[in-house]
Amino acid sequence: MTIASIDSYLEEHLDESIAELSELCAQPSISARNEGLLECAEMVRAMLDQRGFTTAIFATQGAPVVFGERKGRSDKTLIFYNHYDVQPPEPLELWETPPFEPTLRDGKLFARGVSDDKGHLLSRLFAIDALLATEGELPCTVKFVIEGEEETSSKNLEAFVRDHAALLAGDACIWEFGGVDHNDDPVEYLGLRGICYVELSVETANQDVHSGLGGSIFPNAAWRLVWALNSLKGPDETIRIPGFYDKVAPITPRTRELVAALPEVAEVYRQTYGLDHFLKGLTGGVDLQIESAHVPTCTICGLTSGYQGAGSKTVLPARASAKVDFRLVPHQDPAEIRALLRAHLDAQGFSDVMITDLGGNPACVTDPDDPFIKIVTSTAAEVYGRPMHIIPMSGGSGPNFMFNKYLNVPIATSGVGDPNSLAHAPNENMRLDLYLLGARHIAHILKAFGA
C-alpha cells in the first residue's frame, strides 16, 4: 500500500483516536504521589493488546512498566519509549477546565498529561492502527517500553532496562516526545540534559514557636534554609558548589554550528512567559540557546515553611524545605553531584540541612550523523513539508542514557508537542493538527526504517 492510503486512514480516523486519548487522559496517573498508576498501566496494556501486541506489566520497586512487542515484516526492531505518568496538576485554580476532564477547545485537547506524554503515546498507536489497517502487518518489529515514573526521575527504570536488555533489544529508539517549534517547523532533539533532583529540609525544633519568644534566640528553620540555598547560587547565577563544574566540557564548534542554524526564540519566550529580561544579560541568538540547554543549572522548584495563608501569623517555623533540581550536562553524574552538595553544605556550616534524593540520571546525546537520524529527518520533511531543525540538546531530562548504555541504540525524537503545550503547567494542551502530523511522521518512519 502507498503512503497516501496510510495518510488517508489517519485523517479519516482522527476523532476515534482522540476519543481513545481522552479516555486515557481522564485517568489520573500522578507518580509524585502514587495516584492511579496501576489503573493507568492496565489501560495502556489493554490498548496494546487490542493491536495484537504481546504484552506484560512488569513490577518494579516503584510504578510498573508496560511492555509490548509485535513482530513485523523486516528483521529490524524499533523501540518506542513512553511514559504513562503525569505531573501533579496543581495549582488547580489556574486550570480553565479540570485537568482530568479532557476538553476540546480551539483545535486543542486540554488535560494534564495530554502533551506529556499520553498524546505522544496514542499518536504512535494511531500510526500503528493505520499501518495494520492498510497493510495488515507492521514494516518492522515494534517494541514499547512505557514506564510510570518519568515525572519523578525514572528511579526504577535503569534496573528494569539493565535486567531486560535481551527482551528490549532493538536497532533504534524513538523517544517519548518531539514536535514542532514556535514556527511550526519540526525539530529533532539529539539529547537530553541529566538531572539530580533533591529536597533540602531543616528541622530546628520539635514545634513551631511564637515569634515573640524565639525570634532572637532560637534557630529558625526558614532562615537556615534560606542561607543554605543562598550558599548554592548567587544572583550572578554561578553555582558555588566546589567541583560542580569540573566535568563540564566546553561547547564544541559542531554544537554551536547546529544551534546557529536554529530559529530565534527570544521574542517568543518573552511574550509567552511575560518576561522582561533573561538572566546573565542574554538577549537572544546562539548564546541564549546555548545557555538554555547546554549548561548545568540549579533551580529552586518549590519552597515551603511556616505560615503561608492570608494575612499574618507570628510564628517561628520549626521546619522548612525546598525542592531543588540540578540539570546536568554530559559527564556530570547525579550521585557525584549529591555528594558534592553534601560536602558543600557541611563545609558552609549547614550540616543541619538534610538532603533527600528524589531521583536523577546523567545526560545522553545521539550522534547527529547517525543513519537513523537521517531517516527521521528526511521523513519529517515529507510529512511537515519543511526541513526538520536539529537541536543538539534539549533543556529537559529523561532516562535516555539507559537505552544508550544497555541497548546501544541511536535515539531520535518525533512527536506531537509544541512550545505552547504547557507541559508541567496549568492548561496543558495538545494541538489536533500536530497530533495528526505526529502520527503520520511515525508511520513514515516505520515504513522507511522497515524497508
Add this chain to the structure above:
Amino acid sequence: MTIASIDSYLEEHLDESIAELSELCAQPSISARNEGLLECAEMVRAMLDQRGFTTAIFATQGAPVVFGERKGRSDKTLIFYNHYDVQPPEPLELWETPPFEPTLRDGKLFARGVSDDKGHLLSRLFAIDALLATEGELPCTVKFVIEGEEETSSKNLEAFVRDHAALLAGDACIWEFGGVDHNDDPVEYLGLRGICYVELSVETANQDVHSGLGGSIFPNAAWRLVWALNSLKGPDETIRIPGFYDKVAPITPRTRELVAALPEVAEVYRQTYGLDHFLKGLTGGVDLQIESAHVPTCTICGLTSGYQGAGSKTVLPARASAKVDFRLVPHQDPAEIRALLRAHLDAQGFSDVMITDLGGNPACVTDPDDPFIKIVTSTAAEVYGRPMHIIPMSGGSGPNFMFNKYLNVPIATSGVGDPNSLAHAPNENMRLDLYLLGARHIAHILKAFGA
C-alpha cells in the same frame, strides 16, 4: 464581704465558667482570614450584657471592637484590654483534638484561642461574677475594650482608641495576658516589643515554566526571594538593613537588674522545644533573657513558592513570597522600618521584591515603680502565695502603646497563661488551676484598686 467568700465563689463556680469559655472557643474567630469575627464579637457582647454592662459594638475599618462599661463603688476606673480573635489553627494535622472543639484533658482545656486570648477574657468575667455575687456591685468602674484584630497587628485599633479617648478614659489598664513562668511563679510584664509585619513577594513571569526550559535563562521567583531575604540577615543574626539599629538604646542597668532577678529559663526552653542550641552562642542567664526580649529581630514566619507536595515536580516558579516579622524595641517605628527595608532592597538590586504592610506598632513600657504595679504585684503575692517576678519587657507585641499614648494609663499584666500553653501553635491549651488563680488575682486587684 471578705476576700475569702469571693475566693469560695470562684472555686464553686469553676465548671460553669469553663463551660462558658468552651462555648466561646468553639466559635472560630480567625482575623488573618476574616473568619467568624462578627459572630464572636456578638457572643462576647452578650456575655458583658448578662453581667449588667452597658455595651456597644463599634465598627472599624476592620473587625469590630466590643466595648462594655459598668459603674462601680469608687471613682476609680480600671480598663481591661482583651481580644476575641485567634491565630489560624494550621497545621491541623498536629492537633490531638480539633482546634475548635474545646476538650478537657489532663487538667487543661485545649482549643485554638483558649490561652490567647479567650481564657484571659473569661477569667476576668468570672472574677466580676464573683464580686457581683458576693458584694452586689463592683469596687470600681470597669471598662472592657475587646478588639478583633490583635493577631493581625491591631491595624484599626489606634484610630478607635484615639477617637474614643473620652469614652475609654480610666486610671489604669490590665493587659490581655499574664500568668506564671516555668516555676509557676506569677510574672508581671511591664512592656511589649513593637512589631512590623510584612509580606515580601516576587513575580518573575506570568506562569510557572518547565524547569528544563528556563532553569538557566529565566528569572526564578524563588531564587529572587531567597537572595532578597539573605540580604536582610545572615547567620550571624545581625540585621543588615542600613539604619535599622539607629534608634536602639543600650540596655539600662535597671533593666539588667530586673532581668537578673528572674529565674533561669534556658533548660526549660531546651526541653520544651527540643532545641540543641541557642543562637549567638548563648547558653542561658541574663544574656539569654536580654537577647530574647530586649533586642529587635527579623523572623521569617513563612515561605511559599512553586511545588510543595510529595516527591518531585520540575517547575520553575513564577511567584514566591515570605512572611517576615520585625520585633521592635522602644523608639523604633514600624513605618520607618518599612521605609528602611524598601530602601535596602532597592539598593541591593531587589526592586522586583514587593513589600505588603501586614500591620505593626511601636514598643511600649510601663514604669516598674508605678503605684498600680505595686497593687498588681502585692495582690499576686496573696493569691499565688509567692512573689511576682517583674519582667521589664515581653518578647511579644501588642497595641499597648495606644493606651499609653491616648489614655495615659499605667498598664499591668495578670492572666491565666503558662509557658506550655502553646499560643500560636497546635494544641494550644490553658491550665484550669491557673484559670482559677487568674480569676482570683483579678478579683483581688479590683478590690484593692477600688478601695
